[in-house]
Amino acid sequence: MKQYRSKIVLIGASTGGPGVIEQLIRALPEHYPHPICIVQHFPAQLTHSFATRLQTCTANSVVESSDGLILSGEMIVIAHGGNHLSFGTKGETVIVSHKNAHEGAREDFVPSVDEMFLSALEVYEPSSIMAILLSGIGDDGAEGMVKIASEGGMTLCQNEASSAVFGMPRQAIERGGARYILSPVEMIEAMIQFGKQ
Secondary structure, eight states, rough: OOOOOOEEEEEEEEHHHHHHHHHHHHOOOOOOOOOOEEEOOOOOOHHHHHHHHHHHTSSSEEEOOOTTOOOTTTTTEETTSSSEEEEEEETEEEEEOOSOOOOOOOSSSSSSSHHHHHHHHHBBBGGGGGEESSSSSOTTHHHOOOOOOTTTTTEEOGGGGOOBBHHHHHHHHHHHOEEEOOHHHHOOOHHHHHHHH
């Protein structure tokens, strides 16, 4: 049952994504008020170094996901390689779960953008979600973007001109999952405005 109206930003990416993610995080104001959860297609041995690198770009806390992690504002969570990042509840708080919450969980990408997007809809009111899909090969994230958009969430896809690989955004756009198709610079402004609302 959806009950959490606190806002959350979800970012999914694959090939070409790390540089754009760094650009987004670096440009956000200090003490950005909402948690940001990121699925970047990386093997387990690379997600820690990616989190460490992002920490140099922001005053907000950057952590790898862990089972039972309590989400809070001013937190940036990088999905741990080899685990799907999904969400659960504990009392009045939202927690990260590494358990596969969905039947037929994707096995081609672990972590999966779709798993994160769809899981968020089980916990958060759709209007509280901003989902961003960046450059990448394949279609991971497209299903989740369509679902979030159809339920009233805000969905942003990276435009073709700025994407290293336009696979994932293209799939979401063609399926009707993109409310906005933006460059990274435009995404930054959208994230800042979302933080003020």
